[in-house]
Amino acid sequence: MAPTARRPSMADVADRAGVSYQTVSRVLNEPEIVRPATRSRVLEAITELGYTRNRAARALKTTRSSLIGMLNDGSALFGPTETTTAIETAARRAGYSVLLTTVGAEDSAGHAVGAELLGSGADGILVVAAHEGMVPAVTAVARSTPVVVVSAVPPRTPGIQVVGVDQGLGAHLVVEHLARTGARSVVHTAGPQDWFDARARREGFEQAIALHGLDGEVVGPGDWTPRTGYDLTNALVRDGLPDAIFAANDMMAMGVLHALHEHRLRIPEDVAVVGFDNTLGAEYQVPSLTTVAQPFAELGRLALERLLCLLEERELPPGTPSTLPPRLVVRRSTRPERTH
Amino acid sequence: MAPTARRPSMADVADRAGVSYQTVSRVLNEPEIVRPATRSRVLEAITELGYTRNRAARALKTTRSSLIGMLNDGSALFGPTETTTAIETAARRAGYSVLLTTVGAEDSAGHAVGAELLGSGADGILVVAAHEGMVPAVTAVARSTPVVVVSAVPPRTPGIQVVGVDQGLGAHLVVEHLARTGARSVVHTAGPQDWFDARARREGFEQAIALHGLDGEVVGPGDWTPRTGYDLTNALVRDGLPDAIFAANDMMAMGVLHALHEHRLRIPEDVAVVGFDNTLGAEYQVPSLTTVAQPFAELGRLALERLLCLLEERELPPGTPSTLPPRLVVRRSTRPERTH
DNA sequence: GTCCCGAATGCTAACGTTCACATGCTCGTG
DNA sequence: CACGAGCATGTGAACGTTAGCATTCGGGAC
Structure with a gap:
């Protein structure tokens, strides 16, 4: 908690490296087009100052927030939690951060949450625990933002993609x-x-x-x-x-x-x-x-992959499933199957 | 998913309401100082256009992101999950969004996560599932960002606040x-x-x-x-x-x-x-x-409250506990206590 | 030695918002 | 009826970044 010492900006890095801030930007965004000598000088200045890019400025300029909104149920259920973790990990690896939003029992209307999600500026939305209470929020958002729902059931709102376990x-x-x-x-x-x-x-x-x-x-x-x-x-x-x-x-x-x-x-x-x-x-x-x-974790990764394809306008790799098969695990609470 | 129709800005709202963009800003930030007639005209324009404030621009100008970073353990444990939900709900009510970050077993170093957190631009950090693996990430962040840890143990890093169950x-x-x-x-x-x-x-x-x-x-x-x-x-x-x-x-x-x-x-x-x-x-x-x-939920609310006080430089209400008592729930797996 | 070309880097503007200040308006008062 | 106080609103600038274009530099060919 330094005494409000302003975080270093590109300009600071540029000064230290003896280049213009545009060059710093280039080192970060397209490293290959800047001369190796300059590049390493800039990188050095970056680590010395502990510089990190200002997410807000970046988002403002590019109109992309690198944020993924996740709509979760308030109850701490096992499946959704597993899926959530998998999504977060995969998202971070892809350069996105995850904005968590829960729809509790209290705000069952979901409208407020929908507005909240819209205002959050997320590039895309992932709905993890799909139930009726989510529907108003999701349909409100889906008009302007890509949405992928983790659910067993195809959605009634067109344009919403679905990934689920059968x-x-x-x-x-x-x-x-x-x-x-x-x-x-x-x-x-x-x-x-x-x-x-x-x-x-x-x-x-x-x-x-x-x-x-x-x-x-x-x-x-x-x-x-x-x-x-x-x-x-x-x-x-x-x-x-x-x-x-x-x-x-x-x-x-x-x-x-x-x-x-x-x-x-x-x-x-x-x-x-x-x-x-x-x-x-x-x-x-x-x-x-x-x-x-x-396969909760796999499900999460799949949902995220689908959303990223939507966001980055990539084609989904051919053969990517939208439905995953579950697996029966036989233990002792049922009679053994006869094997003959 | 409209065909890239730019989201309306304050200027659009201002045009429609016949005022300047500054007035729109004021309606949103200090409604009481603008004349009721103008205010309602602006509010009307806002709902008609479906306007929401651009979070990035706001964050850029104010240097506050309204984002709270939450550091969670990757395992889907019951307690942390409950606490997480409570935090998110309380945060939303206070006008903050929650950025979820999990520290999985794989990135045990935690350094990468720390950098990630710093770069995320969160105003403050809440550590929910406190274990050794979090320490490097947290100490790295704590220099420049307020941190509250949910933990039973006082931290070794000075300046970090702690809330926990005894x-x-x-x-x-x-x-x-x-x-x-x-x-x-x-x-x-x-x-x-x-x-x-x-x-x-x-x-x-x-x-x-x-x-x-x-x-x-x-x-x-x-x-x-x-x-x-x-x-x-x-x-x-x-x-x-x-x-x-x-x-x-x-x-x-x-x-x-x-x-x-x-x-x-x-x-x-x-x-x-x-x-x-x-x-x-x-x-x-x-x-x-x-x-x-x-009291997992209570714990979450308490941790958030503490963090918000740090962020907004308020005093913590006197008498606010930093440690919550647990409660023994006697059931049938132990012998009944004699009552005489 | 001059010219031209491409690679490397720099400059300007703009994203949408808020802050600080300037201005106009309304109303009460002498 | 003129004046100033105070409220309501408008204007200019800036936050830190990226896109697009302009500029500089070095080197090869004539």
């Missing part, structure tokens, strides 16, 4: 595994239906149930938290248990397991349980949880 | 509770010792053990993940179990529980288990986990 496939994998391990009746404790991923999982579940001719039921919706998994399961215990419960995510599965334990039911013998996400703790549930692993 | 107190509460419920021997499965909070918990544990005359031992360190809690517990089962295990966080406690279950040990009868953090899932462990709740 939630339907995930649900299919789960149901198929349950069918193969002898389940006849399956209950899906659904996630909050204003989340696009939750909706896609439920729809995938319903399709897969029909496909395998099983006895399926959807209960809920829950809210991603263990509590709702717990409550829904208690209701099931009262009203009659299925062979298997497919929870909308690992958190809810946690509540499911807890309720079953309280009623001294055996897992998977009495009821099999499956989650979704493969959170850090899934393997260490009691018993360890069969679940669907999503 | 980890030592948390450990004391745990040990006291264990002592009162009949434990004589306690093992602490420590967290990664390059994290300041983990270190403070361990030291608090050692002090409290001495205070209560218990038989204490520290094993580990772990790495916050369930796996290390699991591995350390397996080793304990081999070498002799204590009456209670105090895990460095809830994640590690999860691994502890899992290992104990595998060995068919009863919790809390054979071994009591305590975690730290009170994550969303703690209540739904089997059995539900006794743990220490930290």
Whole structure:
């Protein structure tokens, strides 16, 4: 915290190196066109003064902020957080910084947030936890700024690009595994239906149930938290248990397991349980949880790549997927598949 | 994505409202000094054109970016994520945006990140997940930018302010509770010792053990993940179990529980288990986990408040704490305290 | 020795905003 | 009715950078 010693500017560097500030600019932007001797003199002056380019001036002149706005959900969910980290790392590598914005429950309108995003001057927007609450903010912004949404569902607003994990496939994998391990009746404790991923999982579940001719039921919706998994399961215990419960995510599965334990039911013998996400703790549930692993980090990188192509008007490399497949991770909360 | 229709500027708004651009500026910055009639005319023009202030130009002229840099750990941990969200919400309310930077394992040097932060032009820096890896980046930045660290430990760099939860107190509460419920021997499965909070918990544990005359031992360190809690517990089962295990966080406690279950040990009868953090899932462990709740959101708000005071050269309201007390949450993984 | 060409560098203006100051207007007062 | 006080608004300059054009310099060819 120096006593307001103005940060050095290009002019300062130029003075020290005995060149004009334009040359300094060139060293930074197109190093190859300045003579090696001058260049190294300038670079030396830069390090001596600890000079860094003034981001604001640069942004003002170029009309590009090198900022990427990220719209996140306020709840500290596992998947979005992983994705966020991956995005930030990739963005930094590409010379962008990430502006974090959360849409909490309180400002559900989202309009204010949309205005905020617009005013932030971000070159592009990445929506990480896609649910209905984001829609007004996103549509407001999408008119003037490229937007990429991480979601299982194609958007209703044209011009918005989407990258997602195939939630339907995930649900299919789960149901198929349950069918193969002898389940006849399956209950899906659904996630909050204003989340696009939750909706896609439920729809995938319903399709897969029909496909395998099983006895399926959807209960809920829950809210991603263990509590709702717990409550829904208690209701099931009262009203009659299925062979298997497919929870909308690992958190809810946690509540499911807890309720079953309280009623001294055996897992998977009495009821099999499956989650979704493969959170850090899934393997260490009691018993360890069969679940669907999503490539969250890969997803983040892919979303960013897509956005950068939009920003820099590059073509997306051919063969770049917009949908990533999830992977079933079989553990001890479901019966083993027979291998013959 | 309009076809590069330049965003409207103050001059455009001024033309439309029939005033000079300076008046527009005034309406935005000091609305009270402009005549109500003119003001509403300007505001109308603003909404009609969808004008938002150009952040870069503003930053350039005022030499303040309205940006707060946040330094986060790359791992998607529960506490830091909660704190992050609270900070972002509070920052937005105060007219600041949050620039997210993560220090991953790969760029452990942190120097690059420090330079990055400096170049970002943030008015102030908030360090959320404080560990040794952050130190070089932070000390580099602290010379020219106010820094507030969320940490249990006073920093070695002078001029850096600190806000934290009293980890030592948390450990004391745990040990006291264990002592009162009949434990004589306690093992602490420590967290990664390059994290300041983990270190403070361990030291608090050692002090409290001495205070209560218990038989204490520290094993580990772990790495916050369930796996290390699991591995350390397996080793304990081999070498002799204590009456209670105090895990460095809830994640590690999860691994502890899992290992104990595998060995068919009863919790809390054979071994009591305590975690730290009170994550969303703690209540739904089997059995539900006794743990220490930290006021993560409050912590975030407090850290931001402190930083804003530094930035705006306000005095911190008298009585504002720099350390927040944690709270013991007793559940079923420890024996009940006798009440007489 | 002169000319020309290209490479290297310098100068001017502009991005959109705010600050400091200048100016015009309105109103109360002598 | 003229004057000054004070409020409302306008004007010029500057923040640090980059784009475009102008200038300088060195060297090769005639």
